Amino acid sequence: MSGCCDDKVFEGMSDGYKRALLAVILINAVMFFVEITAGLKSGSQALLADALDFAGDSATYAISLFVIGASLRTRAIASLFKGGSLAFIAIIILGSSLYRFLGDTVPAAETMGTIGFLALLANLTSLVILMRWRDGDSNVRSVWLCSRNDAIGNVGVIIAGIVVAITGAAWPDLVVAILLATLFLRSSVSIISQARAELKSGEVMQHDPC
Template identity: 50%
Template sequence: MACTSCAPGKPDANNNPAWRSALWIALAVNAVMFVAEMAAGVAGGSKALQADALDFLGDAANYAISLGVAGMALAWRARAALLKGVTLAALGIYVLAATAWAIGNGRTPEAEVMGVVGLAALVANAGVAVMLYRYRTGDANMRSVWICSRNDAIGNVAVVLAAAGVFGTGTAWPDLIVAGIMAALGISGGVQIIRQARSELSGERRIHTLENEVA
């Protein structure tokens, strides 16, 4: 029997052309910035830049997944969000391990390279975060996109501060500390996404169970 108390024809935000356009723009920005920042991080010896570059790569993949499941049923969007949450947490763990290794084996990064690239990344991520801000309260899939963008913008500010710290102290410690903080942010964001996605999947299972019992 049709629901007579529900608003008919309620539009699905995941099918919104503005949402899809925002994702395509975010995907392109993150893909370009991954290549640029990883190259600069390796050349300049900065773990913070490399950590931020991995965030760009993870986000580009996440945006591609979001585009693939946009318009699908909530269960599929929640599964995609779950995958993104696991990926984000895994990248955070990797960065944390790489940072720990660099404590005894790394070199002092080039502060000038960190500062210039960090500022460019901040401008890119701030633009993406502002563009996606309106979708921050959507389902797990939409929220995961916003969390990734927010974390990246915060990380970029931290990279710029780390560059100033490296320049002022002449040591790698500011770079390593910021890389560790960014890793923790990635792990925390991944856990948030996983929790919401699992909650949405549980809700869908309960609905299907009730429908089967009624049938």
């Protein structure tokens, strides 16, 4: 016999998941300081964009941990905030990248490649840690999506560093930053859409519980 109460979605109520989330928060916080320092010194817009994402992830993962066990409505609202924050970061990156297109500063390609590779290792580690919990409610899924985006972005930073070294131009760095911002926007839309659906689902369940 199946009913609306049988289709349980993982909500993060697991000690193992909470420990995994704490580990990933620490990884992201450390990498933010590493990348923001390297990005400022090297003049790389892509590294700065990735550093902002590490900072955003640290904050939103902490929110994810905080709302575990809360009501569906509270978790969905937290996901809406996270989706909005991701969109805000993307807009900042797009704006600063377009501004940098007017300049002629060429970032340090070697630093881009080295730090990009270090960040990739950090994000792949996070993905391995979170692999068991890649599906769930919008709160859980947003963590997985952000970590996946970060790994993709790191590959882009490494490729941009190689192209910058070959061409001696700044445009590969700026293009990757813009592509990262676009990816962040798409994930933001996905997170917000799922959160809105959960809010509607919660309203239905209040009126018609199983």
